[in-house]
Amino acid sequence: KAKLSAHTQKSTCCYCGVGCGVVINKQKNGSITLEGDKTHPVNKGMLCSKGLNLHYTVNDKTDRLLYPQMRYSKSMPIQRVSWDDALARTAAVFKTFIQKYGPESVAFYASGQCLTEEYYVVNKLMKGFIGSNNIDTNSRLCMSSAVAAYKIALGEDSVPVCYDDIELADCFYVTGANPAWCHPILWRRVEAHKAANPGVKIIVVDPRTTDTCGIADLHLQLNPGTDITLNHAIGRVLIENGDIDVNFITNHADGFEQYSRLVFERSVAEAAQICGISERDIRLAAQYIGQAKGFISMWTMGLNQSSIGVNKNLSLINLNLITGHIGKPGSGPLSLTGQPNAMGGREVGGLANLLPAHRNLANPLHRAEVQKFWGGTEIAAKPGLTATEMFEALNDGRLKAIWIMCTNPLTSLPNVRLAEEALKKAKFVVVQEVSNKPESLAYADVILPAAAWAEKEGTMTNSERRISYLEKILDAPGEALPDSEIICRFAQKMGYKGFDFKNATEIYAEHAKLTAKTTIDISGLSYEILKQQGTVQWPYKAKKGTGTPRLFTDKRFFTENKNAVISAVPDTLTSELPDNSYPFILTTGRIRDQWHTMSKTGKVNKLNQHIKQAFIEIHPRDAAQLGIKEGEVTVITSRRGEVRVKAKLSAEIKQGVVFMPMHWGKILGNDLNRVNNLTNDAVDPISKEPDFKYCAVSVQKY
Numbered sequence: 064k065a066k067l068s069a070h071t072q073k074s075t076c077c078y079c080g081v082g083c084g085v086v087i088n089k090q091k092n093g094s095i096t097l098e099g100d101k102t103h104p105v106n107k108g109m110l111c112s113k114g115l116n117l118h119y120t121v122n123d124k125t126d127r128l129l130y131p132q133m134r135y136s137k138s139m140p141i142q143r144v145s146w147d148d149a150l151a152r153t154a155a156v157f158k159t160f161i162q163k164y165g166p167e168s169v170a171f172y173a174s175g176q177c178l179t180e181e182y183y184v185v186n187k188l189m190k191g192f193i194g195s196n197n198i199d200t201n202s203r204l205c206m207s208s209a210v211a212a213y214k215i216a217l218g219e220d221s222v223p224v225c226y227d228d229i230e231l232a233d234c235f236y237v238t239g240a241n242p243a244w245c246h247p248i249l250w251r252r253v254e255a256h257k258a259a260n261p262g263v264k265i266i267v268v269d270p271r272t273t274d275t276c277g278i279a280d281l282h283l284q285l286n287p288g289t290d291i292t293l294n295h296a297i298g299r300v301l302i303e304n305g306d307i308d309v310n311f312i313t314n315h316a317d318g319f320e321q322y323s324r325l326v327f328e329r330s331v332a333e334a335a336q337i338c339g340i341s342e343r344d345i346r347l348a349a350q351y352i353g354q355a356k357g358f359i360s361m362w363t364m365g366l367n368q369s370s371i372g373v374n375k376n377l378s379l380i381n382l383n384l385i386t387g388h389i390g391k392p393g394s395g396p397l398s399l400t401g402q403p404n405a406m407g408g409r410e411v412g413g414l415a416n417l418l419p420a421h422r423n424l425a426n427p428l429h430r431a432e433v434q435k436f437w438g439g440t441e442i443a444a445k446p447g448l449t450a451t452e453m454f455e456a457l458n459d460g461r462l463k464a465i466w467i468m469c470t471n472p473l474t475s476l477p478n479v480r481l482a483e484e485a486l487k488k489a490k491f492v493v494v495q496e497v498s499n500k501p502e503s504l505a506y507a508d509v510i511l512p513a514a515a516w517a518e519k520e521g522t523m524t525n526s527e528r529r530i531s532y533l534e535k536i537l538d539a540p541g542e543a544l545p546d547s548e549i550i551c552r553f554a555q556k557m558g559y560k561g562f563d564f565k566n567a568t569e570i571y572a573e574h575a576k577l578t579a580k581t582t583i584d585i586s587g588l589s590y591e592i593l594k595q596q597g598t599v600q601w602p603y604k605a606k607k608g609t610g611t612p613r614l615f616t617d618k619r620f621f622t623e624n625k626n627a628v629i630s631a632v633p634d635t636l637t638s639e640l641p642d643n644s645y646p647f648i649l650t651t652g653r654i655r656d657q658w659h660t661m662s663k664t665g666k667v668n669k670l671n672q673h674i675k676q677a678f679i680e681i682h683p684r685d686a687a688q689l690g691i692k693e694g695e696v697t698v699i700t701s702r703r704g705e706v707r708v709k710a711k712l713s714a715e716i717k718q719g720v721v722f723m724p725m726h727w728g729k730i731l732g733n734d735l736n737r738v739n740n741l742t743n744d745a746v747d748p749i750s751k752e753p754d755f756k757y758c759a760v761s762v763q764k765y
């Protein structure tokens with residue numbers, strides 16, 4: 064660990080799941096500056112535009128919530144109250160609902176931006192003491208399809224590779240992702256590797272030509288929703304060419320026969336036609352993968368955010384399994400996490416269908432084990448409400464109270480007007496927030512001010528299972544408190560034992576103890592060791608004092624028989640298809656310099672310069688047919704709502720497909736920039752992840 068001066072401390076960037084290290088310099092006036100940490104194994108000093116400007120969001124406190132607020136009835140104004148009053152009344156209301164309607168009448172909706180310790184206490188509170196599994200997070204909107212697919216294919220939700228595998232791979236298959244904009248520092252490593260080794264092959268699969276395609280040897284510009292057809296066709300060619308690992312398939316995997324039969328049901332030519340690409344390109348992709356010594360598949364929301372998201376993930380992981388490219392240097396599936404600590408949340412079991420440390424909610428022994436450890440109430444066997452289900456349940460009255468923590472659902476949920484209706488109908492809404500910007504604050508009965516990044520202590524886990532310790536560097540403004548302290552104070556008001564933690568160290572220690580003897584064992588990893596080593600990849604081998612860069616090196620997976628599972632998944636698309644009334648396919652995504660719903664990056668002038676407002680990207684031929692010129696306002700309509708934004712004509716998108724960024728919400732009362740007025744709340748039947756990447760819309764000149 065590099066020596067730091069008295070005013071210099073280290074932390075981890077709080078935006079994406081790449082997990083770059085930063086060095087923070089604290090100024091005499093209490094503001095900070097920062098730079099990339101040159102000693103950090105992930106970013107080696109580099110930062111992207113968002114990370115480089117992180118200090119502006121921290122130094123600008125003009126939007127901060129400073130003290131608790133509450134209204135005593137829906138008709139009364141919200142007013143400043145003490146922490147004690149806010150939490151005592153919230154506890155009284157929650158107790159009333161739980162007594163009258165049962166523990167399933169209340170819910171917590173949290174975030175992949177929470178620290179692991181925060182996730183841990185809110186998960187413990189809901190599952191272990193209130194007695195229902197109604198705790199879900201916005202990770203449901205981004206990574207739950209990958210979680211489900213890893214569990215099916217590998218036995219548990221476990222990313223097998225590490226970032227150092229990038230420099231050892233000679234073929235990358237990047238699908239449903241634009242890492243050049245959304246995971247920039249990771250992509251810089253791929254770019255540098257390719258520059259030093261021009262023979263390295265990069266295949267990019269995307270209906271749009273993005274910056275990621277800049278270094279691609281092959282861009283497969285497929286029709287949206289046809290990913291499984293493509294992956295199966297590549298699988299077929301790999302089998303035809305004999306580019307599969309027979310030893311791995313025979314000794315370490317199940318399901319190959321069925322898979323092989325399935326992929327041979329469709330010719331490559333037919334698959335090419337469905338995908339809207341050439342047969343030659345499919346064969347070339349298979350050739351690149353088949354000849355690779357190290358093959359990494361990389362993906363994110365383009366596969367996950369789909370009503371067939373789990374099957375899309377499985378069809379991709381199949382390619383690593385049939386070629387035996389897993390558990391060895393430079394090889395494996397690498398899901399790119401959108402949020403900084405979605406992984407930490409998954410480790411503590413912070414989703415409605417999970418238990419801590421990858422235990423299985425459906426397993427009575429696992430439930431009993433966790434209940435015994437926590438000492439609370441019996442853990443319910445029934446999975447809780449997921450993100451979109453919570454808002455449906457508020458709408459139909461099953462759910463009475465919701466506690467929204469560190470997330471902005473009225474910009475980020477699909478078919479967002481339903482969520483607005485839901486919050487209007489909710490009997491009781493608690494919003495625990497850093498910023499005064501999120502639209503959900505308008506519906507809050509209680510507002511709890513939370514400490515922000517650098518104002519609290521805790522840990523996060525990045526996309527390669529790397530746990531970082533984040534130290535407290537600044538005091539939170541006003542009366543804002545760390546999220547974990549708020550939850551613990553509330554739990555104590557509810558009368559629950561087991562929440563009298565003195566600090567984050569004690570919460571972390573309890574979480575770590577609960578991982579003992581599991582596949583993610585960090586029971587020997589303390590804050591002290593994390594501080595000494597900087598970062599550690601789970602599981603932590605206490606005897607050796609090291610983490611684990613790569614999983615499954617022994618080819619023994621976490622399934623019962625230790626074999627990986629090759630899945631013969633159908634490629635039937637269940638999304639809302641275009642028709643005469645809504646002839647275009649809408650897909651959504653991020654832009655380079657904004658983060659999620661812009662409550663942080665939107666405060667930074669420099670970041671707002673890149674793209675200043677929401678837009679619709681449309682192919683020039685489609686625009687010409689509609690009489691739309693560059694920059695003209697267009698009306699985009701779906702069965703759920705409408706937006707009005709300027710047109711950006713681009714030949715880089717397929718005809719028949721339009722793209723809108725996900726970031727903009729209600730600005731100055733105007734919600735016509737908000738893409739989620741249009742999106743569909745259909746979800747994957749297994750992961751319950753919404754179909755953000757595919758719905759039918761019409762486009763007209765305003």
Ligand code: SF4
Nearest residue numbers: 076078079083111114
């Ligand atoms: Fe932060 Fe991600 Fe950029 Fe790294 S790549 S600086 S973690 S936003």
